[in-house]
Amino acid sequence: MAGATFAPAFLWAQSQADYRLEIAPLELEIAPGKLIHTVAYNGHVPGPLIRWPEGKPIVIDVINRTSVPEIVHWHGQEIPSLMDGASEEGSPMIPPGGQFRYSFTPHPAGFRWYHTHTFARHDFKRGTYTGQFGCFYIEPKNDPGAYDQEIFLTLHDWNPYLAAGGDASMDAAYDYSTIDSRMFGHADPVKVREGQRVLIHLLNASASMIHWMALAGHELTVIAMDGNPVPTPATTAAIRLGTAERVDVLVTMNHPGIWILGETREPFRKAGMGTVIEYANQQGKPRWIDPPETLWDYRRFAEPQATAHEPDQVIPLRFESKFHGPGALATWTINGKSFPRTDMIMLKEGTRYRLQMINRSADDHPLHLHRHTFEVTSINSQPLRGLLKDVVVVPANGTVEADFAANNPGATLFHCHNQTHMDFGFMSLFRYSPSAKV
Numbered sequence: 001m002a003g004a005t006f007a008p009a010f011l012w013a014q015s016q017a018d019y020r021l022e023i024a025p026l027e028l029e030i031a032p033g034k035l036i037h038t039v040a041y042n043g044h045v046p047g048p049l050i051r052w053p054e055g056k057p058i059v060i061d062v063i064n065r066t067s068v069p070e071i072v073h074w075h076g077q078e079i080p081s082l083m084d085g086a087s088e089e090g091s092p093m094i095p096p097g098g099q100f101r102y103s104f105t106p107h108p109a110g111f112r113w114y115h116t117h118t119f120a121r122h123d124f125k126r127g128t129y130t131g132q133f134g135c136f137y138i139e140p141k142n143d144p145g146a147y148d149q150e151i152f153l154t155l156h157d158w159n160p161y162l163a164a165g166g167d168a169s170m171d172a173a174y175d176y177s178t179i180d181s182r183m184f185g186h187a188d189p190v191k192v193r194e195g196q197r198v199l200i201h202l203l204n205a206s207a208s209m210i211h212w213m214a215l216a217g218h219e220l221t222v223i224a225m226d227g228n229p230v231p232t233p234a235t236t237a238a239i240r241l242g243t244a245e246r247v248d249v250l251v252t253m254n255h256p257g258i259w260i261l262g263e264t265r266e267p268f269r270k271a272g273m274g275t276v277i278e279y280a281n282q283q284g285k286p287r288w289i290d291p292p293e294t295l296w297d298y299r300r301f302a303e304p305q306a307t308a309h310e311p312d313q314v315i316p317l318r319f320e321s322k323f324h325g326p327g328a329l330a331t332w333t334i335n336g337k338s339f340p341r342t343d344m345i346m347l348k349e350g351t352r353y354r355l356q357m358i359n360r361s362a363d364d365h366p367l368h369l370h371r372h373t374f375e376v377t378s379i380n381s382q383p384l385r386g387l388l389k390d391v392v393v394v395p396a397n398g399t400v401e402a403d404f405a406a407n408n409p410g411a412t413l414f415h416c417h418n419q420t421h422m423d424f425g426f427m428s429l430f431r432y433s434p435s436a437k438v
């Protein structure tokens with residue numbers, strides 16, 4: 001078995017892992033009496049926060065106590081294919097009752113996360129519909145630390161069912177939405193004091209929804225996206241988070257009261273996506289105020305010029321859906337083909353590539369590249385530079401270009417992070433051609 005190659009049996013007995021994740025079914029109480037039958041890490045949603053210094057090797061044992069094969073993907077890290085946690089890249093599946101030892105050197109620094117990387121298809125009790133996610137913070141060597149309090153918040157949607165989506169085809173919709181697996185009103189408030197600077201790490205761990213977030217009465221200063229510092233930190237009233245995206249914001253607590261941090265759209269707040277921010281010595285009911293505007297443009301946080309590095313090669317990728325009639329899930333294609341029949345893209349180490357992502361559909365898609373960080377270089381023909389990400393939302397009927405250096409040889413998955421889209425063809429595998437170097 002592949003597992004034996006990386007973790008000989010004697011090692012299990014000898015060395016202790018730095019972290020241990022047990023995957024098991026869980027009855028999750030998202031509000032009093034509201035139980036969700038799901039699957040989680042260590043009996044908790046989200047799983048444990050993994051906080052680790054950049055460049056220091058880590059060992060994580062994962063034990064699968066479910067009845068289906070599982071795998072854990074370390075999202076946003078530049079690590080070997082066999083440790084990345086995607087079976088398409090060659091990482092081993094962990095059989096029911098089995099375990100696997102992941103060992104790698106966390107990199108690059110910043111807010112990463114981990115989650116299951118299985119297909120769910122029509123089974124909405126699997127994959128990222130479950131509670132299998134957690135935050136992974138890789139501490140930079142020099143943390144500026146210009147804040148008084150730091151919190152991690154994870155967004156998720158529960159009880160998926162099929163509903164009409166963007167193209168009149170079907171997509172997942174949900175009954176409940178939570179922050180850190182609690183519906184609004186059923187979690188302890190976040191306690192703050194006037195004058196504090198609070199650093200909020202926000203992760204959208206939904207299987208397929210894009211969320212808009214705001215903190216009533218406050219402005220948010222975006223300092224990092226997908227864990228990478230942005231070139232132009234800027235203040236905004238609301239944040240858009242595509243599936244799997246992360247945003248780090250700094251908030252100066254300058255408006256005493258009891259406030260709601262929540263989805264800007266009322267139906268999502270009613271479904272539970274909100275939490276309370278409570279200033280010391282303040283009383284009353286939590287207040288919501290609609291943000292003055294909800295606009296989101298990645299370019300505001302970047303530099304408005306063309307990238308400093310020209311790519312060696314452009315890879316055009318055209319996204320389309322195939323409608324299969326009312327009530328059916330669409331299938332998705334990249335350049336006319338669905339995974340696993342999508343064209344394999346061959347990369348040459350040391351080459352700089354431009355992914356030209358052309359979205360010919362009426363949905364926004366959060367596209368994710370494994371094991372590499374890319375620079376977003378244009379959105380609908382408008383140039384930008386310096387914005388480093390691992391997920392980018394390609395707008396409906398729009399085009400986004402993102403450049404990356406082929407500097408991490410090994411199989412590399414590229415896919416839409418919407419679980420339903422990924423499950424029905426929206427995925428492609430990149431490989432490196434054998435090196436011709438002497």
Ligand SMILES: [Cu+2]
Pocket residue numbers: 363364365366416417418421422426
């Ligand atoms: Cu998609």
